[in-house]
Amino acid sequence: MRRLLLCGAMIVTLLGTSCSSAEPSDDELLVFAAASLTDAFSTVAAAYEDAHPGVEVTLSFASSSSLRDQILEGAPADVFASANTATMDQVVAAGAARDPVPFAGNELDIAVPPGNPAGVTGLGDFADEDLLLGLCIAEAPCGGFARQALEKAGVVPAIDTDEPNVRALLTKVEAGELDAAIVYRTDVLASAGSVDEVAVPPEFNVHATYPIAALADAPHPAAAADFVTFVLSSPGQEIMERFGFVAP
């Protein structure tokens, strides 16, 4: 019997240690951000940490749709920054976020490997069966926007791969494995010469509006609200601008 008690105590201790770390404190912050925000938000988070010593910001990047699902399944995130309003609206409709604020805008671009070996000239090339072409999956904002642009241009695409998020897609262009992919303009800028740009004409381009919101069940609500304010402040907006984002 004593052995059984000992064993029970062990289990309680084991389970207890994992729970005790969830004490409410505002010295850490978990930010879920769209994959296209990878570079900009890494810099924003560093600037926020500089301005708030003792606060540690952890960033999790994925497609906005993937992050939405994680939030709706109860991920302990504090802030959500989406690459489109539709995905944010779904999180708001589920009661998981309130009052999203647009904080940045973006546009589409065609990324091609350096030197554009396949000679891609525009959206029309996405109908070419002989080229290796990629988009984001339709559920991810970058995939939805890209399909809208192709539709506006009247192009029925011959796609070779639907990548899970825009950074995975960009990587395959950088590696030279894809001849062209539709990504955000900021992704082409961030890749710093490892891909070339072919412009999407304004009449077919799509404007992406990025909203941000503190989450309703944020473990660190005060810091979450503070981070959102920081992103909207002029230091935050200057960083977004530096990475090529435009007004929402």
Next chain:
Amino acid sequence: MTGRRRLNGLRRVPVPLLVLGAIGFILFALPLAGLLARTPWSRLWDLITSPMARDALRLSLLTSVAAAAVALLLGVPLAWLLARSEFPGKALVRGLVTLPMVLPPVVGGAALLFAFGRRGLLGESLYGATGLLLPFSIWGVIAANAFVATPFLVVTVEGALRNLDPRYEAAAASLGATRWRTFRRVTLPLIAPSLAAGTLLSWARALGEFGATITFAGNLPGRTQTLPLAVFVAMESDRDVAIALSLLLVAISLGVLLVLRNRWWGLR
């Protein structure tokens, strides 16, 4: 074995082991229960036979069987070399061959891309000479599947070869059989059960392959979107399809493990 004897067997287990073991079992069983709890049973058949699911199932069966065949063709010679021959750097060779068992599959996929991609180490000249392109094609899926699955066959067959009584092969040789004939007519039949187990295990691993496939072969419905990739995509678009396909994969995998229970672990 009767039910009573099984109960008696359970009574002799030390209590702490029984409690911790039960907790361990629950940790494995709960996720499956979660999947079953969310399963839309009334629509299950419709979901499993939807076009997306059918395409993915067909592609998965085709590529996993092909990968198991590649594993058999290349894995048996590797297993024989590792079990029966001595050469410098053998430990390193074994390490490299079994690495995909522990490597994150996405790393394997990236490595495959840099080796067999259009700009890859070998891929570039392969593409130049033949126009054959592995990424974004069914061949890429098979390559990724074979890459992660072959080690399971190698390990299984190497173990069987090591445990084989060498006197059978020695007898064949003394009767004048060539080494190749001995291998075909004596060694292979003797390790047949392990060959079958290894092939089945590598097939099951190929069927479940995700990371290397999406990284190396991409994701396109009907061409490279296997069942696990379809689950991943459907998680964001149609959760019920994702759950139905997951259940299908669980059923197949569990079936394989039940069939293999006494081959792979030496258990009854």
